[in-house]
Structures are given as C-alpha cells and as structure tokens.
Amino acid sequence: MTIDAARSADPPERLPAHDVRLRLEHERDSRLSQLSAVEEAADQASADLLAVQTDSARRVLAEIDLALARLENGTYGVCEGCGSAIPAERLEILPYASRCVGCQQRSA
Numbered sequence: 267m268t269i270d271a272a273r274s275a276d277p278p279e280r281l282p283a284h285d286v287r288l289r290l291e292h293e294r295d296s297r298l299s300q301l302s303a304v305e306e307a308a309d310q311a312s313a314d315l316l317a318v319q320t321d322s323a324r325r326v327l328a329e330i331d332l333a334l335a336r337l338e339n340g341t342y343g344v345c346e347g348c349g350s351a352i353p354a355e356r357l358e359i360l361p362y363a364s365r366c367v368g369c370q371q372r373s374a
C-alpha cells in the first residue's frame with residue numbers, strides 16, 4: 267500500500283478518499299478482530315454458530331476489499347445496480363455499500 271495508490275480515487279463530495287479509506291480500514295480491522303475472536307472461541311461455540319459468524323465476517327471482508335478496490339479505480343459510491351450515486355448518508359452508515367437502498371432491496 268503506497269501513497270501513489272490513492273492518486274485517481276475520487277469519491278463523492280463530502281467523502282474524501284482519505285476518510286473513506288480510514289473508515290473502510292477500520293471496518294476491516296474490526297471484522298478481522300471479530301474473525302480471530304470467533305476462531306479463538308471455536309472450541310466453545312457450536313459448529314453451526316461458528317460457521318454463521320465466520321461466514322458473515324468473511325462476506326463483509328470481501329465487500330470491504332471490493333469497496334477499497336472501487337476507491338482505487340474511481341467507481342466508489344456508484345450503485346452497481348442502477349449506476350446512480352449512492353447517497354453519502356448511506357455510505358456514512360455502510361461505507362462498503364455497493365448498491366443504493368432501492369437496488370439493495372430489489373436484490374434481497
């Protein structure tokens with residue numbers, strides 16, 4: 267990870283790439299902590315619960331990595347469903363969101 271990697275990322279107004287990156291990295295760190303905590307508790311948790319939790323953490327991690335990639339290639343904040351801008355309010359709540367609320371609900 268170098269400074270140069272941030273060159274062309276240009277997220278929507280009010281969401282400077284630097285802030286978004288910090289937020290995504292924070293989210294990633296919490297999921298990684300969650301993952302290792304869950305894995306450490308493996309001998310206590312039931313196999314099913316463990317699977318659900320690791321699954322969920324891994325899925326979010328994948329979404330976070332995709333969001334970081336979108337930040338790099340300049341498509342961060344663009345809905346993958348309809349191509350319109352995802353509202354900043356939504357990105358503030360869910361910085362790795364790849365779809366607007368409408369498209370998310372339609373795909374759910």
Ligand SMILES: [Zn+2]
Nearest residue numbers: 345348366369
């Ligand atoms: Zn959409």
